[in-house]
Amino acid sequence: RKEVEQDPGPFNVPEGATVAFNCTYSNSASQSFFWYRQDCRKEPKLLMSVYSSGNEDGRFTAQLNRASQYISLLIRDSKLSDSATYLCVVNRPSGTYKYIFGTGTRLKVLA
Amino acid sequence: SQTIHQWPATLVQPVGSPLSLECTVEGTSNPNLYWYRQAAGRGLQLLFYSVGIGQISSEVPQNLSASRPQDRQFILSSKKLLLSDSGFYLCAWSRGADTQYFGPGTRLTVL
Numbered sequence: 001r002k003e004v005e006q007d008p009g010p011f012n013v014p015e016g017a018t019v020a021f022n023c024t025y026s027n028s029a030s031q032s033f034f035w036y037r038q039d040c041r042k043e044p045k046l047l048m049s050v051y052s053s054g055n056e057d058g059r060f061t062a063q064l065n066r067a068s069q070y071i072s073l074l075i076r077d078s079k080l081s082d083s084a085t086y087l088c089v090v091n092r093p094s095g096t097y098k099y100i101f102g103t104g105t106r107l108k109v110l111a
Numbered sequence: 112s113q114t115i116h117q118w119p120a121t122l123v124q125p126v127g128s129p130l131s132l133e134c135t136v137e138g139t140s141n142p143n144l145y146w147y148r149q150a151a152g153r154g155l156q157l158l159f160y161s162v163g164i165g166q167i168s169s170e171v172p173q174n175l176s177a178s179r180p181q182d183r184q185f186i187l188s189s190k191k192l193l194l195s196d197s198g199f200y201l202c203a204w205s206r207g208a209d210t211q212y213f214g215p216g217t218r219l220t221v222l
């Protein structure tokens with residue numbers, strides 16, 4: 001089993017739609033979780049950290065389910081500019097500084 | 112504010128030639144530094160990370176090496192490039208196990 005798994009997509013959605021991505025992780029001792037966005041041929045950029053209680057930033061909502069070992073990202077009112085690959089990132093347990101990246105979920109928002 | 116630089120932006124090298132990629136961080140001290148490689152259409156693979164000057168941890172045995180001669184400088188090297196070394200090389204920094212921030216990357220093509 002991979003340490004971090006994501007559905008590669010692509011998810012093709014119309015503008016204005018709500019779309020959700022899930023990501024599962026295998027190490028129950030992982031402590032930090034993030035969603036990054038990567039545009040084609042560019043570096044990944046932090047979209048949001050994921051907190052235990054869930055958190056929201058505008059149209060984006062991230063949630064963590066420790067019992068089932070998954071994190072989710074919900075995008076409401078999708079914009080054309082949301083088209084990108086979304087990477088799930090989990091850090092290994094404390095004492096190391098290693099981050100495990102999922103292979104990403106590709107989103108295409110269609111006009 | 113912190114910034115991270117990488118150069119060169121693109122590089123085309125023949126098989127068997129040496130490699131040196133440089134990464135520098137500004138605006139912070141004693142960062143954790145990372146080198147990743149992203150092959151075409153694939154996820155990020157952690158190559159090396161460093162928690163301090165001269166301290167390098169290797170994740171994947173291969174013909175690459177890394178050095179950290181100064182606090183905010185991280186260098187990726189190879190004595191002889193292979194075709195399989197082609198990819199998008201990303202440097203990142205973090206403070207402890209907090210968020211990682213990426214440089215703009217170097218796109219390497221080995222012919």
